[in-house]
Amino acid sequence: MSGFGARLAASVEARGALCVGIDPHPGLLDAWGLPRDAAGLERFALTCVEALAGEVAVLKPQSAFFEAHGSRGVAVLERVIAEGRAAGALVLVDAKRGDIGSTMAAYADAFLAEGSPLAGDAVTLSPYLGFGSLEPALAMAEATGRGVFVLALTSNPEGARVQRAEAGGRSVAQSVADAAAERNAGAVPLGPVGLVVGATLAETGLDLAALNGAILAPGVGAQGAGPADLARLFGGAGLVLPTSSRDVIKHGPDAAAIRSAALRLRDELAG
Ligand SMILES: O=C(O)c1cc(=O)[nH]c(=O)n1[C@@H]1O[C@H](COP(=O)(O)O)[C@@H](O)[C@H]1O
Numbered sequence: 001m002s003g004f005g006a007r008l009a010a011s012v013e014a015r016g017a018l019c020v021g022i023d024p025h026p027g028l029l030d031a032w033g034l035p036r037d038a039a040g041l042e043r044f045a046l047t048c049v050e051a052l053a054g055e056v057a058v059l060k061p062q063s064a065f066f067e068a069h070g071s072r073g074v075a076v077l078e079r080v081i082a083e084g085r086a087a088g089a090l091v092l093v094d095a096k097r098g099d100i101g102s103t104m105a106a107y108a109d110a111f112l113a114e115g116s117p118l119a120g121d122a123v124t125l126s127p128y129l130g131f132g133s134l135e136p137a138l139a140m141a142e143a144t145g146r147g148v149f150v151l152a153l154t155s156n157p158e159g160a161r162v163q164r165a166e167a168g169g170r171s172v173a174q175s176v177a178d179a180a181a182e183r184n185a186g187a188v189p190l191g192p193v194g195l196v197v198g199a200t201l202a203e204t205g206l207d208l209a210a211l212n213g214a215i216l217a218p219g220v221g222a223q224g225a226g227p228a229d230l231a232r233l234f235g236g237a238g239l240v241l242p243t244s245s246r247d248v249i250k251h252g253p254d255a256a257a258i259r260s261a262a263l264r265l266r267d268e269l270a271g
Pocket residue numbers: 021023062094124153154155156196197198218219220221222223243244245246247
């Protein structure tokens with residue numbers, strides 16, 4: 001398997017730059033007329049896969065909504081990963097994991113190791129135990145051709161207080177970006193370490209010129225960000241992957257309606 005950077009670049013080239021999040025909120029299950037249980041979750045999530053996996057570059061199931069249903073929910077997440085990938089989408093498992101190194105190794109086994117049922121093509125990670133604590137995941141991603149997206153500046157208003165704090169003459173977010181850039185140096189076309197930078201921000205204040213990795217930009221749609229924000233924040237940056245969940249999947253339960261909403265958004269974002 002070629003490296004994640006190459007696979008992501010190829011997928012975006014073929015399908016356009018869009019990630020759709022599969023976030024089966026209880027309120028969305030209600031809106032689709034589905035029960036708030038594992039059966040409802042399964043119907044919801046697999047309808048999203050059927051609608052989107054053949055069309056969009058990346059699918060991003062949010063693990064919490066599956067974990068909330070216990071082992072049956074996690075089994076549904078495993079199906080989403082397997083069926084999404086089989087239909088040609090890259091699957092980014094949004095788990096936002098981060099722990100001390102030895103436990104991080106277990107997360108790496110779960111989300112990035114070859115053959116793990118919870119390993120998609122990439123996983124989201126939180127760097128707040130120190131970027132260096134992510135090492136087992138970075139090493140596993142490199143070994144298995146997978147990727148990681150590390151939180152830098154998140155889309156929520158609470159994030160700034162920690163992420164923009166100055167430490168050692170630069171913001172915490174810039175130090176995460178610099179560590180990612182160091183890890184990606186020399187990789188062609190892109191390294192495996194992406195960053196999460198919210199599309200809702202007034203400005204990023206980040207120097208991403210050396211990143212050599214992808215930027216996942218959440219907050220499109222339900223959180224208020226649109227094409228103009230992406231252009232303003234990331235114009236000229238490398239591979240930017242806007243991501244939207246509720247604004248696309250709210251169009252269910254009809255799979256065709258979800259698909260049209262995703263393709264409309266993709267085209268609108270492409271300008
Ligand atoms: O990592 C993410 O995907 C993420 C990072 C971030 O900064 N903000 C953010 O909203 N997200 C995720 O994006 C999804 C929300 O998407 P919307 O429904 O489009 O608002 C949730 O799964 C969030 O966990």
